[in-house]
Amino acid sequence: MLSFNRIRAQPRGNRSMSLGGMEYADPKKKNNFCGKILMVSTLTAFCILMLRHSPNFNAPPQFSSHEPGVTHVLVTGGAGFIGSHAALRLLKDFYRVTIVDNLSRGNLGAIRVLQQLFPEPGRLQFIYADLGDAKSVQKIFSENAFDAVMHFAAVAYVGESTLDPLKYYHNITSNTLVVLEAMAAHRVKTLIYSSTCATYGEPDKMPITEETPQVPINPYGKAKKMAEDIILDFHKNSDMAVMILRYFNVIGSDPEGRLGEAPRPELREHGRISGACFDAARGIIPGLKVRGTDYKTSDGTCIRDYIDVTDLVDAHVKALEKAKPGHVGIYNVGTGKGSSVNEFVAACKKATGVPIKVHFLPRRPGDYAEVYSDPSKIRNDLNWTARHTNLEESLQVAWRWQKAHQNGYGSMSA
C-alpha cells in the first residue's frame, strides 16, 4: 500500500513550521527559530521562482512546489460537480490539491468557493488548461510534483454522446491517454479513474458485479470502456497504483451548502434527471420530461442506482489511501438499490415540496432499462459503504443549494 501523507494541523502551542496559516509537523525544527526563518525564506523564494514559470493560470497561482511528506493530488475536472466535491473533501482531509479544468462544463464559481475556504498558500492551486493540449499537460506535470491523479474531467451525458460521439471519444478516451502519458513521463505513481456503470451496457443479470461483462451501448460508455482498456494495457508494464471506480448515478451535494450541481443551461436538453427535476421545480422549464415508459421494469421507466456525491468522494479517498503500487482495483460505486424514474420523480416532489409537472415522452437513445450495483467488492476491499441511501434526503440537500443559487454559480460561472 502507498503511504499518503496529509498536511497535519498542529495544536497552537506545538507549531513547527507555518506556511500561510497552515501548519506542518516537523519535530526536528521545533525549537530552532533560525531554522524556521531559513526554511520559510528558502521555500518562499522557491515558490516565487516556480510561480514565475507557471502555465496559463486563471486565478493567481498559489504554489508549484512539492512539500516533502505532503500528498499532492491533481484533480482534473475539479470545477465540475463531482470533481469540486472531491477537491473539497481532499482539502478538508489536508491533502494538497491542484485542479486542472478547461471550464467547458464546470464552473469557476466552484473554484472560487474552494479558494475562499482554503486561502492558505500551498493548499489549492487552479490551472486553467485543456487536457486535449498535450504540450500544456506535460508542462503542468513538469512544473508540479504530483503524487496522485484523480481524473474526473469528462463530458458525461449519455444522450449527447449519441448525437456527438466524436466529442466523447476525443474528450474521454483521447484525453485520458494524454493524462496517462504525462503520468508515465513524470513517474506519478497513483491514478484514480472515474469510470461508469455505462460501460456495462444492458446486462442480463442484476445486480451488476465487477465481473459482469462490459458491453456498452452508447458512445459515452464505449469511450469510458476504451479509456479503461488503455489504462489496463499500460498498467501491465508499470508499477503504477490504479483504481478504477465505476460510478452509478450521482446525486446530492455538500450538506453544508458550499457546493452544488450547476449544469450548463445550454445543455439542458441532454441534462441528467436530477437537474431536470430541479429545473422543473423552479419553473425554469414547463415540466419534467420522463423519457421512456415502456421498459420491461416494474413501472415501465428506467431503473438506476442513485449514489450520493459525498459517499462517492469518500470512495475516492478510500481508494487513494488503499492504492497499491503495481496493483489495479476495479470497483462499482453504488448503493446496491435500484429506483425507477417514477420513484425518483416522486422523491423529488417530496424533497422540493413542488408538484412537478410530468410529461411522458418516448425513450431516449442510448438508454438501458435497468442498472444497479452489487457494492460488496468495494465494501470488502476498501471498507466503503454508501451511507446515504434515502433518495429524498439526498435530494433535499441538493434542493437547498439549488434554492439558494437560483442562478447556479451565477456570475461566477465561466
Ligand SMILES: O=c1ccn([C@@H]2O[C@H](COP(=O)(O)OP(=O)(O)O[C@H]3OC[C@@H](O)[C@H](O)[C@H]3O)[C@@H](O)[C@H]2O)c(=O)[nH]1
Ligand atoms: O430529463 C430527463 C433526464 C433523464 N431521464 C431519465 O432518467 C434516467 C437517468 O438518466 P440520467 O441522464 O440522469 O443518467 P444516465 O443513467 O443516463 O447516466 C448517468 O449515470 C451514469 C453516469 O456515469 C453518467 O455520467 C450519468 O449521465 C434515464 O432513464 C433517463 O432517460 C428522464 O426521464 N428525463
